[in-house]
Amino acid sequence: MSLVVVGSVALDSVETPANGRRDDVLGGSAVFFSYAASFFTPVCLAGVIGEDWPPEHLKMLRDRNIDTAGLQTIAGGKTFRWSGRYAQNMNDRETLSLNLNVMAQFDPVLPEHYRKCQFLFLANGATEIQMRVMDQCPGAELVVADTMDHWIVNDRENVLKMLKRVNGLVLNDSEARLLTGDENLVRAGRDVLRLGPRFVVIKKGEHGAMFFSQHETYVLPAFPTCQVVDPTGAGDCFAGGMMGYLAEQGNVESKTLKQALAYGTIVASFCVEDFSLDRLRQIDRASIDRRMAEYRQMLTF
Amino acid sequence: MSLVVVGSVALDSVETPANGRRDDVLGGSAVFFSYAASFFTPVCLAGVIGEDWPPEHLKMLRDRNIDTAGLQTIAGGKTFRWSGRYAQNMNDRETLSLNLNVMAQFDPVLPEHYRKCQFLFLANGATEIQMRVMDQCPGAELVVADTMDHWIVNDRENVLKMLKRVNGLVLNDSEARLLTGDENLVRAGRDVLRLGPRFVVIKKGEHGAMFFSQHETYVLPAFPTCQVVDPTGAGDCFAGGMMGYLAEQGNVESKTLKQALAYGTIVASFCVEDFSLDRLRQIDRASIDRRMAEYRQMLTF
Numbered sequence: 001m002s003l004v005v006v007g008s009v010a011l012d013s014v015e016t017p018a019n020g021r022r023d024d025v026l027g028g029s030a031v032f033f034s035y036a037a038s039f040f041t042p043v044c045l046a047g048v049i050g051e052d053w054p055p056e057h058l059k060m061l062r063d064r065n066i067d068t069a070g071l072q073t074i075a076g077g078k079t080f081r082w083s084g085r086y087a088q089n090m091n092d093r094e095t096l097s098l099n100l101n102v103m104a105q106f107d108p109v110l111p112e113h114y115r116k117c118q119f120l121f122l123a124n125g126a127t128e129i130q131m132r133v134m135d136q137c138p139g140a141e142l143v144v145a146d147t148m149d150h151w152i153v154n155d156r157e158n159v160l161k162m163l164k165r166v167n168g169l170v171l172n173d174s175e176a177r178l179l180t181g182d183e184n185l186v187r188a189g190r191d192v193l194r195l196g197p198r199f200v201v202i203k204k205g206e207h208g209a210m211f212f213s214q215h216e217t218y219v220l221p222a223f224p225t226c227q228v229v230d231p232t233g234a235g236d237c238f239a240g241g242m243m244g245y246l247a248e249q250g251n252v253e254s255k256t257l258k259q260a261l262a263y264g265t266i267v268a269s270f271c272v273e274d275f276s277l278d279r280l281r282q283i284d285r286a287s288i289d290r291r292m293a294e295y296r297q298m299l300t301f
Numbered sequence: 302m303s304l305v306v307v308g309s310v311a312l313d314s315v316e317t318p319a320n321g322r323r324d325d326v327l328g329g330s331a332v333f334f335s336y337a338a339s340f341f342t343p344v345c346l347a348g349v350i351g352e353d354w355p356p357e358h359l360k361m362l363r364d365r366n367i368d369t370a371g372l373q374t375i376a377g378g379k380t381f382r383w384s385g386r387y388a389q390n391m392n393d394r395e396t397l398s399l400n401l402n403v404m405a406q407f408d409p410v411l412p413e414h415y416r417k418c419q420f421l422f423l424a425n426g427a428t429e430i431q432m433r434v435m436d437q438c439p440g441a442e443l444v445v446a447d448t449m450d451h452w453i454v455n456d457r458e459n460v461l462k463m464l465k466r467v468n469g470l471v472l473n474d475s476e477a478r479l480l481t482g483d484e485n486l487v488r489a490g491r492d493v494l495r496l497g498p499r500f501v502v503i504k505k506g507e508h509g510a511m512f513f514s515q516h517e518t519y520v521l522p523a524f525p526t527c528q529v530v531d532p533t534g535a536g537d538c539f540a541g542g543m544m545g546y547l548a549e550q551g552n553v554e555s556k557t558l559k560q561a562l563a564y565g566t567i568v569a570s571f572c573v574e575d576f577s578l579d580r581l582r583q584i585d586r587a588s589i590d591r592r593m594a595e596y597r598q599m600l601t602f
Contacts, residue, residue, distance in 0.1 A: 089484050183390050185507075186527035206486075207508035208522060218599040221509055221520040226487035258602040298519040299600040301559040 001141070002044065003247040004114050005033045005240070006133045007123025008103060009047035009071065012232060013083035014275060016090070019229045025276035026057050028080065029123035029146065032233035035277050036240025036267045038064040039285050040248040043240075044114050046070030046133075048106045050077035060281075069111045077102035090228045091205055110136045119247045122166070123236060124148045127158040134165055142252055144168035146239060152178050163196040167252075170201045170239050185210060186217060201242070201261065203235050211261055216254060220261055223269035223295050230275045234268040237280070241267030241288075266291050302442070303345065304548040305415050306334045306541070307434045308424025309404060310348035310372065313533060314384035315576060317391070320530045326577035327358050329381065330424035330447065333534035336578050337541025337568045339365040340586050341549040344541075345415050347371030347434075349407045351378035361582075370412045378403035391529045392506055411437045420548045423467070424537060425449045428459040435466055443553055445469035447540060453479050464497040468553075471502045471540050486511060487518060502543070502562065504536050512562055517555060521562055524570035524596050531576045535569040538581070542568030542589075567592050 007030030015021040034043040044067040051073065061068055078101040086093045106129065120137050122130040122145040130145055137143070145166045151159050152175060159179070163169060169192060177183055180191040185202055189212035192200045199213040206228075208221040242264035249256045266288050273279040308331030316322040335344040345368040352374065362369055379402040387394045407430065421438050423431040423446040431446055438444070446467045452460050453476060460480070464470060470493060478484055481492040486503055490513035493501045500514040507529075509522040543565035550557045567589050574580040 184527055184529055186525045190527070204508065207505065208520075210525065217525055219509075219522040219525050220600070221522045224487045224511065224518055224520050226485055226491070228485055255602070262602050296602075299521070301556070301563050301597075 001041075001118040001247040001250045002116070003037060003041055003119045003121070003243060004044040004046065004070075004110070004117040004137065005030050005037070005121045005123055005243075006046040006070075006108055006110075006130075007033060007121075007125055007146075007236075008080055009045075009049050009053075010080045010082055012276070013081070013096075014230055014232055015083075015085040015096075016230055017086060017088045019275075022230075022275045024081075027082065027233060027276060029125070029233075029236045031061070032236035032271065032277070033121060033123050033240035033243070034061065034066045035064060035280055036237040036264075036271070037244030037247070038066050039241070039267065039288055040244035040263070042067065043244070044070060044117065046108050046110055046114060048072045048074060048080075048102045048108075050074055050079040050102045053079050070108065070114050072108075074102040074105065077105075084232070086231070090231060093231075108133055108136075118142065119243060120144070121239060121243050122146065123239070127151045127155050127162050131158070131162055131165065142167050142246065144170060144239070144243060146170045146235075147175065149175050149178055160195060163192070166197050168199045168201070169197045170203065170235075170242075172203045172205070172235060176200075176202045189217065199257065203238060205231065205234070209238065209261055209265060211258070213254065213257075218258070220258075220265055221299075223266055223291060225269050225273060227273045229273055229279075231272045233276070234271045237271040238264040238268040240264070262292065262295065263288070266295060302342075302419040302548040302551050303417070304338060304342055304420045304422070304544060305345040305347065305371075305411070305418040305438065306331050306338070306422045306424055306544075307347040307371075307409055307411075307431075308334060308422075308426050308447075308537075309381055310346075310350050310354075311381045311383050313577070314382070314397075315531055315533055316384075316386040316397075317531055318387060318389045320576075323531075323576045325382075328383065328533060328577060330426070330534075330537045332362070333537035333572065333578070334422060334424050334541035334544070335362065335367045336365060336581055337538040337565075337572070338545030338548070339367050340542070340568065340589055341545035341564070343368065344545070345371060345418065347409050347411055347415060349373045349375060349381075349403045349409075351375055351380040351403045354380050371409065371415050373409070375403040375406060378406075385533070387532070391532060394532075409434055419443070420544060421445070422540060422544050423447065424540070428452045428456050428463050432459070432463055432466065443468050443547065445471060445540070445544060447471045447536075448476065450476050450479055461496060464493070467498050469500045469502070470498045471504065471536075471543075473504045473506070473536060477503045490518065500558065504539060506532070506535070510539065510562055510566060512559070514555065514558075519559070521566055522600075524567055524592060526570050526574060528574045530574055530580075532573045534577070535572045538572040539565040539569040541565070563593065563596060564589070567596060
């Protein structure tokens with residue numbers, strides 16, 4: 001199945017307590033997502049960049065079978081920049097600066113071949129934009145969105161509209177609590193289901209992910225890794241691994257969905273092991289399958 | 302295998318944000334542990350109580366095949382009391398008051414038949430006492446201890462001595478970080494192994510538990526429950542389910558250990574569903590096995 005992702009493309013500056021800092025490294029939700037998905041399937045990426053975007057990034061993405069026809073360049077513009085600092089626990093982070101730059105004008109007009117996609121992922125971004133993207137892909141069989149505290153708090157009405165239109169929602173634990181007002185994640189997940197989506201995935205970072213549908217509730221733990229260098233993008237890699245696997249399999253049966261969550265978990269576990277895409281660039285599908293075998297073994301008793 | 306637990310016996314007063322409060326309900330690490338273990342095996346409980354201890358509690362424990370020969374009553378003494386308040390998230394809690402009462406004089410002298418036990422669990426308590434109990438059970442094949450931030454901070458030297466003598470250690474995530482100074486739980490677990498025990502279990506509350514031995518590292522998630530009324534005692538029930546299952550099986554092979562962790566997880570998931578032992582008193586081994594089947598299903602993909 002063809003897979004399209006629309007989201008941010010960024011240059012990140014990241015400070016970590018134990019592994020130093022990196023400046024202006026490749027980031028953004030759509031970039032992490034599409035790289036993760038590309039282990040499984042071709043991906044069409046839509047986003048926006050400025051003229052300062054290093055051309056080698058584009059080449060790297062294309063070499064991964066990532067279609068960048070939907071990546072607009074704004075003349076004279078600057079690429080979206082985020083900088084943040086991780087706390088000692090590598091879970092909490094502080095945003096040091098955020099410059100939307102070209103993202104402020106982002107109004108994606110998808111190339112014709114993107115509009116025929118079967119699977120669509122709306123990475124974190126303005127909810128109105130997410131809905132305008134959906135309008136452009138009327139034939140999509142599976143539409144999954146991510147969202148964020150900012151939109152839940154400041155654009156709740158649109159988030160609720162969006163939830164009535166998507167098939168799946170991926171969000172993190174604090175966002176699920178914020179959206180539903182319930183501290184208990186099992187109840188929160190079920191509450192989100194009532195808002196529209198057919199399935200909901202709550203990401204719990206180092207503690208794994210929870211899945212909710214009408215007939216199923218389950219939790220899968222994160223793959224334990226001792227090498228947590230930079231968690232930036234792990235949630236997007238989780239979603240990319242999940243959607244990439246679903247697109248590869250070409251169905252969204254409940255069995256395939258659970259396998260997809262497991263693949264998302266494994267790709268995310270690699271992502272955190274270095275800055276930016278650095279660790280993912282060292283591995284291949286076989287590395288993922290080897291870790292998946294260990295993961296299955298871990299959960300068998 | 303015969304199983305002995307030594308630890309606190311308490312009367313707890315618990316305030317919760319959504320389910321009101323309960324005063325002077327049955328609690329204490331050795332009580333939760335032994336009730337949880339009693340689903341699997343007879344248990345010998347050692348602890349101390351005051352004259353204010355309601356006699357019906359004793360009857361209830363004995364009806365569960367829990368040997369209370371090692372439960373000393375201090376004439377004129379008052380039972381250990383703890384009172385606490387849970388935060389909205391049901392994870393953080395604040396101790397409102399703590400009266401050691403008879404626990405301050407607790408120096409267990411185990412009955413003769415306890416001393417021949419094969420499996421021994423040292424529930425949370427003063428580290429010196431834990432070691433004096435070990436001295437009394439020289440033939441124990443499996444000695445597992447719990448510990449707590451208080452002892453790690455204020456009695457580190459003894460904690461390190463104790464770790465060289467036990468086969469297993471069960472502690473929670475913040476305690477593992479405190480003991481090792483490492484925020485990453487995978488590294489922290491492996492660091493604790495180097496201090497002596499053959500295996501280490503890190504309890505992560507609602508996020509499950511991690512296991513470490515020389516050749517194995519794994520994580521099992523908690524069983525997702527939407528009915529979290531009172532988490533008091535869940536960690537002790539986890540340990541009780543784990544040790545009870547091991548004693549029932551009569552071996553500590555790595556396969557049995559993993560099953561034991563899963564059983565601990567399931568018993569703990571029932572414990573949190575009501576105050577004190579109230580939920581556990583409504584269930585039987587078949588309830589545990591039914592939930593275990595769901596749990597296995599949840600982790601199969």
